[in-house]
Amino acid sequence: MDVLIYSSQPFERPFLDAAASARGHRCQHQTLALNASTAALANGFSAVSLFVNDDGSAAVLQQLAAGGTRLLALRSAGFNHVDLNAAKALQLAVARVPAYSPYAVAEHTVGLILTLNRKLHRAFARVREQNFSLNGLLGFDLHGKTVGIIGTGQIGSVLARIMSGFGCTVLATDPIQNRDCLALGVRYVTLPELLQQSDIVSLHCPLTAATQHLINSQTLAQMKPGAMLINTGRGALIDSKAVIVAIKSGQLGALGMDVYEEEAGLFFADHSGDILTDDVLARLMTFPNVFITGHQGFFTREALQNIAETTMTNVSAFAAGTPNGNWLS
Numbered sequence: 557m558d559v560l561i562y563s564s565q566p567f568e569r570p571f572l573d574a575a576a577s578a579r580g581h582r583c584q585h586q587t588l589a590l591n592a593s594t595a596a597l598a599n600g601f602s603a604v605s606l607f608v609n610d611d612g613s614a615a616v617l618q619q620l621a622a623g624g625t626r627l628l629a630l631r632s633a634g635f636n637h638v639d640l641n642a643a644k645a646l647q648l649a650v651a652r653v654p655a656y657s658p659y660a661v662a663e664h665t666v667g668l669i670l671t672l673n674r675k676l677h678r679a680f681a682r683v684r685e686q687n688f689s690l691n692g693l694l695g696f697d698l699h700g701k702t703v704g705i706i707g708t709g710q711i712g713s714v715l716a717r718i719m720s721g722f723g724c725t726v727l728a729t730d731p732i733q734n735r736d737c738l739a740l741g742v743r744y745v746t747l748p749e750l751l752q753q754s755d756i757v758s759l760h761c762p763l764t765a766a767t768q769h770l771i772n773s774q775t776l777a778q779m780k781p782g783a784m785l786i787n788t789g790r791g792a793l794i795d796s797k798a799v800i801v802a803i804k805s806g807q808l809g810a811l812g813m814d815v816y817e818e819e820a821g822l823f824f825a826d827h828s829g830d831i832l833t834d835d836v837l838a839r840l841m842t843f844p845n846v847f848i849t850g851h852q853g854f855f856t857r858e859a860l861q862n863i864a865e866t867t868m869t870n871v872s873a874f875a876a877g878t879p880n881g882n883w884l885s
């Protein structure tokens with residue numbers, strides 16, 4: 557099949573092309589994101605592939621369906637950007653890549669924790685200026701600290717294992733208790749208990765109506781004063797404006813984020829010559845105890861290869877009329 561790849565990035569093309577050609581498919585790469593103005597580019601493509609910031613809202617899906625699209629092959633685990641009810645009504649199949657490398661995201665989460673704790677971002681800048689002063693770089697031993705993991709699915713459970721290795725006490729909250737986590741000694745508690753007891757809180761639940769702004773002014777107030785918050789899940793899990801207030805008051809001691817609620821149209825592209833018009837992100841970037849990466853948690857060679865192969869396996873399954881466990885609609 558010919559597959560239109562929306563939001564195609566140079567770094568993923570070799571992986572996608574190889575996985576497609578091994579299965580007799582062909583990729584047509586489109587650097588533009590999918591939205592109401594670009595949906596017409598898919599006319600005639602029965603399979604299109606979406607990335608995390610493509611717009612899969614009902615109106616856009618209607619345009620795709622009208623143009624003959626029958627399959628949305630998501631190159632992501634998260635699917636909050638696709639209106640699944642609309643897809644079902646339009647008889648659009650939606651397949652995702654449920655697992656490609658939980659290690660990639662969990663390891664990046666640890667990178668954010670270590671960077672913020674030991675102020676590596678500040679140390680890097682200082683040393684380049686021949687400033688070898690240690691003042692302001694004081695961290696704490698991770699050993700013996702309490703880490704609270706919200707969502708112990710594939711990524712959260714890998715993080716639980718890594719943080720146990722550091723000698724941390726790991727608390728978790730999740731409607732489904734993970735057997736590997738229980739075996740590790742992870743203690744499941746309520747969200748308020750987790751927030752009250754954790755020195756570091758890390759978000760690994762999906763973004764849904766129930767989890768939108770899970771971290772807000774009320775839940776921030778329940779956290780240990782000066783605790784660290786890490787978000788490599790989805791931007792809208794946290795209310796960014798409430799977080800700014802908590803950082804300014806000192807209630808929140810550090811924030812690491814790989815995702816941002818208004819990242820669409822900004823992340824995954826070079827805007828270094830542009831004026832940043834997002835005042836919330838601009839304010840977040842001014843704090844020395846906030847460290848932001850541009851949605852690169854997934855970004856390892858192994859993950860790109862797995863994403864490409866599963867995406868093209870999903871296309872093959874669709875072509876053969878044999879939906880697999882990756883189907884959402």
Ligand code: NAI
Binds near residue numbers: 658731732
């Ligand atoms: P998963 O589906 O394996 O695990 C999610 C867990 O969250 C499940 O155990 C579920 O029961 C739990 N959960 C659902 N609602 C909850 C709630 N209200 N409170 C606590 N737990 C809740 O998903 P996986 O693969 O671990 O990914 C987690 C999230 O990470 C994805 O939904 C996606 O948004 C994000 N992600 C971010 C990436 C990045 O590059 N930064 C890459 C891949 C995923």
